[in-house]
Amino acid sequence: MSNCCAHELPAAPTRAYRRVLVAALWINFVMFMVEVVAGWFAESAALQADALDFLGDAGSYAVSLLVLERSLRARSLVALAKGVTMGLFGVVVLVRALVHALWGSVPQPETMGVVAVVALIANLAVARMLYRYRDGDSNMRSVWLCSRNDALANLAVLLAASGVFALGSGWPDLLVALVIAGLALSGAAQVVSHALRETRRPGCRARS
DSSP: OOOHHHHHSOOOOOHHHHHHHHHHHHHHHHHHHHHHHHHHHHTOHHHHHHHHHHHHHHHHHHHHHHTTTSOHHHHHHHHHHHHHHHHHHHHHHHHHHHHHHHHOOOOOHHHHHHHHHHHHHHHHHHHHHHGGGTTSOHHHHHHHHHHHHHHHHHHHHHHHHHHHHHHOOSHHHHHHHHHHHHHHHHHHHHHHHHHHHHHTSHHHHHOO
16 A cells, blocks of 8 residues: 555655754754843843744754654654644743733833844744745644744834834834734644644554
8 A cells, every 4th residue: 555645745855954954943042042131131022022932943943853854743743742832832922912011111122123133134044944845744844834933023023123112112012922922823723734634644644
């Protein structure tokens, strides 16, 4: 009997893709460190949310490296776990935005803007490296969606910095934190749906 996993879905490339994942992991970890410090000093919910996103992505790339040469079913199960994690991240960001809405102060737009530009450059570089792998299995797609969502989030943080500067209010910052949460929840739904479809294929269930 033919194996549907082997013939209907591409296997993850190893050597070139591994190099890309290693580079993406380090870029995301460094940017997490930068944004978590900047977000604390700037008192920005949007930067703090983006910092958590960078940390989550670094973990995602690390896990992807561990299962890169495993079966499609193993990669699909990992993608499913990452999708659930992305959803939890969205919930955490929503809660943090609520806390800032109740007790937060007006963030520093200059710091937000500078850090958001640096983060955008970093995420565009990662997205460009991963673009060719966006149509692979659910694990590869989850990695691509992370990088795409990050670039969109950085653009949103830039808009928030402009809004805070123009209005002298923290509401643009909070609204962008909510947008980042929405991106995480949307990406989580796509990844979980894709992973579940893969794990339900008869050939995939036969392999582990």
